[in-house]
Amino acid sequence: MTIISRLVKFSRRQLHTIVSKDFIKPSSPTPSNLKTYNLSLLDQTSTNTFMPMVALFPNSHVCRDKTLDLKSSLSRTLTKYYPFAGRLDKLAPAFIDCNDDGAEFLEASVDGTLSDFLQRSQHEDLDEFFPYGQVHRNSNRGDDDPQSDRMIPLAVQVNHFECGGIAVAVSLSHKIADGVSMAHFFNDWAKIARLSSRDQKHKLDIDPKFISFPDININCMGFSLERSSEHLTWSFMFPNSKINELKVKVKAMTAESGQPIANLTRVEVLNWLLHKCAVAAATKNNLGVFKPTLVAHPTNIRGKMIQPLPEKSIGNFYTILEIFTNNESEMRPEAFINELQKKKTQLKGLKDIDTFIDLLINSSLEQAQRNIDRAYICTSLCGLPLYDIDFGWGKPVKTTIGGNLRKNSFILIDAPNGDGIEALVCLGKEDMKIIQSDPELLAFC
Known part of the structure; x- marks a missing residue:
């Protein structure tokens, strides 16, 4: 980092001061028959990282102790999400000890206003909102953790701006949950807080589904996702009007090719555009040589299965659809999007979760790790109630994901007020320089 970039970053920085630390335990003890929660094979192979999600709220002028409300509602939420209050091994965990030791809860003050932060910040500035800067693989927790051999799967930090705004940041282990699970937890916690404050506890219908899996230990550290200081995460905002223009363009391109695609989604066309522009940047930095x-x-x-799971099934319930682009002709939308849609259709032929896990076993x-190492990873959180x-x-x-993402990855999130999609893009710094000024990409921002 150059001296100038350090000075620019320092000028943006707002002072964060940790004012309290606590552990929040479930309001009711976990029954003895639920004390051990076995991780599925999907959980065990998931990356051993933390998912960082933060929601930023303006001053509502509500005259209550918000921190006290958050603590008491989190305690009640953890009774339903009891594995989140347990402990698991840091290396290759196969189960969660649901011992009710609790989630970590930090409170911080921010020497600045929410509006200043939203206007002046860059993506990396979000990291200070998270407990110990715990985002993905990064953490400044240090080696003084008294439970160094075991992992605390859930940590929360509540950040108070001097204007009365609040940033609630959640860091959740990917070993026990995916992005859908994170969204359900965040919303259920908020719902308990909201209805409890209005004395409407009788309307609470929080019912996450934790599925019982057999006791199987494959001694797996989980897939590794490469991260480096040589990569940069940047946010691009695509308004709905521009996404509609992109759809029109893609429809015209596919019709001209003789392979028209009628039912295009926002996510499909944005994934195609981001991948196309990222590969073009990498090709330019590779002396014009295209790499598959x-x-x-x-x-x-x-x-998506014939026998579907409840939507509020908590854990890792995802698969990875792989699209190979071996030459530049396969980068065209009629090839890329058609292949993606075909892969989605194939998912609907799976009978149930047991069938899916059998495929994983075999x-x-x-090979899956080798594919991940060379892949562009496109994740969509669109449609989740963030x-x-x-x-x-x-x-x-604003609700978003913190941290510097994995190299060559895109995360798509609905924009505030539903007006478009925010794309978090992580590329090598030299590729990012090109994509930030790419006229084809910027035409739709």
Whole structure:
């Protein structure tokens, strides 16, 4: 980092001061028959990282102790989400000890206003909102953790801006949950807080589904996702009007090719555009030589099987759809999007979750890791109720994912007020320089 970039970053920085630390335990003890929760093979092969999600709320002028409300509602939420209050091994865990030791809860003050942060911040500035800066693989927790051989799967930090705004940041182990599970937990916690504050506890219908799996230990560390200081995460905003223009363009391109695609989704066309522009940047930095690529699309499988799972099944219930682009002609939308749609259709032929896990058992984890290492990973959180999170102070002005993402990855999130999609893009710094000024990409921002 140059001296100038350090000075720019320092000028943006707002002072964070941790004012309290606590552990929040479930309001009711976990029954003895639920004390051990076995991780599925999907959980065990998932990356051993933390998912960082933060929701930012303006000052609602609600005259209550928000921190006390958050603590008491989290305690009641953990009674339903009891594995989140347990402990698991840091290395290759196969089960969760649901011992009710609790989730970590930190409170911080921010020397600045929410509006200043939203106007001046860059993506990396979000990291300070998270407990110990715990985002993905990064953490400044240090080696003084008294439970160094075991992992605390859930940590929360509540950040108070001097204007009265609040940032609620959740860091949740990917070993026990995926992005869908995170969204359900965040919303259920908020719902308990909101209805409890209005004395409407009788309307609470929080019912997450934790599925019982057999006791199987494959001694797996989980898939590894490469991260480096040589990569940069940047946010691009695509308004609905521009996404509609992109759909029109893609429809025209596919019709001209003789392979028209009628039912295009927002996510499909954006994944195609982002991948196309990222590969073009990499090709330019590779002296114009195209390298074959692989696009990996993590996809929620809960409702896509013949015997679907409940939508509020908590855990890792996703598969990765792989699209190979071996030459530049396969980068065209009629090839890329058609292949993606075909892969989605094939998912609907799976009978149930047991069938899916059998396929995983018979697959090569080593080959899967090799594919991940060279892939562009495109994850969509669109359609999840990330802007419905309401603790009783109104809905957030922004909900997003923190941390520097894995190299060559895109995360798509609905924009505030439903007006478009925010794309978090992580590329090598030299590729990012090109894509930030790519006229084809910027035409739709």
